[in-house]
Amino acid sequence: MFDVIKTYKECLDAGKTERECVRLATSMAEEAGYKPLEDFLNGEKGLKAGDKVYVTYNEKAMALFHMGKESLEKGMNILGAHVDSPRLDVKQNPLYESDGLAYLDTHYYGGIKKYQWVTVPLALHGVIVKKDGTKIDVVIGEKEDEPVFAVSDLLVHLSGQQLEKTAAKVIEGEKLDLIIANTPVEGEEKDAVKQNVLNILKETYDVEEADFLSAELEIVPAGKARDMGLDRSMIMAYGQDDRICAFTSLMAILDIETPDRTAVCLLVDKEEIGSCGASGMESRFFENAVAEVADLAGCKGDLALRRILANSKALSSDVNAAYDPMFPEVFEKKNSSYLSKGLVFSKFTGARGKSGSNDANAEYLAELRNVMDANDVKYQMAELGAVDIGGGGTIAYLLAKYGMEVIDSGLAILCMHATMEISSKADICEAVKGYTAFLTDIK
Ligand code: MN
Ligand code: MN
Numbered sequence: 001m002f003d004v005i006k007t008y009k010e011c012l013d014a015g016k017t018e019r020e021c022v023r024l025a026t027s028m029a030e031e032a033g034y035k036p037l038e039d040f041l042n043g044e045k046g047l048k049a050g051d052k053v054y055v056t057y058n059e060k061a062m063a064l065f066h067m068g069k070e071s072l073e074k075g076m077n078i079l080g081a082h083v084d085s086p087r088l089d090v091k092q093n094p095l096y097e098s099d100g101l102a103y104l105d106t107h108y109y110g111g112i113k114k115y116q117w118v119t120v121p122l123a124l125h126g127v128i129v130k131k132d133g134t135k136i137d138v139v140i141g142e143k144e145d146e147p148v149f150a151v152s153d154l155l156v157h158l159s160g161q162q163l164e165k166t167a168a169k170v171i172e173g174e175k176l177d178l179i180i181a182n183t184p185v186e187g188e189e190k191d192a193v194k195q196n197v198l199n200i201l202k203e204t205y206d207v208e209e210a211d212f213l214s215a216e217l218e219i220v221p222a223g224k225a226r227d228m229g230l231d232r233s234m235i236m237a238y239g240q241d242d243r244i245c246a247f248t249s250l251m252a253i254l255d256i257e258t259p260d261r262t263a264v265c266l267l268v269d270k271e272e273i274g275s276c277g278a279s280g281m282e283s284r285f286f287e288n289a290v291a292e293v294a295d296l297a298g299c300k301g302d303l304a305l306r307r308i309l310a311n312s313k314a315l316s317s318d319v320n321a322a323y324d325p326m327f328p329e330v331f332e333k334k335n336s337s338y339l340s341k342g343l344v345f346s347k348f349t350g351a352r353g354k355s356g357s358n359d360a361n362a363e364y365l366a367e368l369r370n371v372m373d374a375n376d377v378k379y380q381m382a383e384l385g386a387v388d389i390g391g392g393g394t395i396a397y398l399l400a401k402y403g404m405e406v407i408d409s410g411l412a413i414l415c416m417h418a419t420m421e422i423s424s425k426a427d428i429c430e431a432v433k434g435y436t437a438f439l440t441d442i443k
Helices: 001-013 018-031 037-042 192-205 209-214 239-255 285-296 301-310 362-374 396-400 427-440
Strands: 050-055 060-065 075-082 087-098 103-108 122-129 135-140 178-179 217-222 227-228 234-237 262-268 315-316 344-346 379-381 403-410 421-424
Touching: 001 018, 001 234, 001 239, 001 427, 018 050, 018 060, 018 122, 018 239, 018 262, 037 050, 050 285, 060 239, 075 239, 075 427, 087 122, 087 192, 087 209, 103 192, 103 217, 103 344, 122 209, 178 192, 209 217, 209 234, 234 427, 239 262, 239 315, 239 403, 239 421, 239 427, 262 285, 285 301, 315 396, 315 427, 344 362, 344 427, 362 403, 362 427, 396 403, 421 427
Parallel strands: 075 262, 075 315, 315 403, 344 379
Antiparallel strands: 050 060, 060 262, 087 103, 087 217, 103 178, 122 135, 122 217, 227 234, 234 421, 344 403
């Protein structure tokens, strides 16, 4: 247990953006014997049982396949999770100066309570791609001796009017700009602080202001994942939605022996904004990857591809809302998930009358119960909150499009989408066990 938790925290620290996560997962996969698809495309042997292959999309999405002993047409066991998390993105024309402070203008990504992002130390992660294609990796604010950044909030002494506003309006989207400097360049009259920032960027990264146009810079809470509680039973960290499921899925697939059914781990981007885009689950990235793998495995043509997908079984792994005793009014106790009570299964998600939900089949639920019990996996069955209070979606309905069996599963966390989210160490170990059982024992 100690090793898994230690590795999890290290992965959270090293993977705070979707790109960082996919890069990290790629290196972990290669260490476990996975090879890029291109290696097989260029070879002559095709794919056979025991082969391990991965496909990536622009450092943002990834699919890993551990080829099984049975024909691919009988279907695959798929663990799907997402590696993007709510954050502030830097706009394309971001840099400006106002009254002696230099700022980066931002546009938030995903569902956040904006007031949570003020007066906390923030770090800048991402890439700047210059016109000639040179890609510069940026990470500022994570090491002890590096500076951090911040979004300001109004002092309480002058907040009479602000505190009358509703929580949604206390801090508005255009007020989430990041303070990045305060020192002017000597002798400059206009925008001297901004000029100082440009000088530092030129010196450190050899970039111009225009290079922000082709940059993807993400602002995330600075600092490392921490143990939480006197008993150290929990973990407090940014981005556990959904890296906790991505990590436990990856741990499971990297550790199994050659399975009967081909095992798949799918890590996708853009879930937090609706799974759209080429790196999100709505894209054909995964389908294309399966088509390539199928072809190499000797399952040729469109019909074979359809059979493989339709005969597959999936866990759409995403976090669930842990019951919070401070807010009992939004939960229904019998059908809530709890910290440290094991892997969570949700037959359906959605809002109101299950709107937008994939509703898993009872037959599939029965098989999962059987496999989890046989492997001594602790699990709980839950919905996200009480009826008509809210709701949420995952990538489940997009996998379900192919006609495969899909169910939402994942881990319970407190304070989902907050700058710091809280998970249970016991659940992490249970999830690795449960996901392993799913990959090896589901028929
Ligand atoms: Mn999620
Ligand atoms: Mn989320």
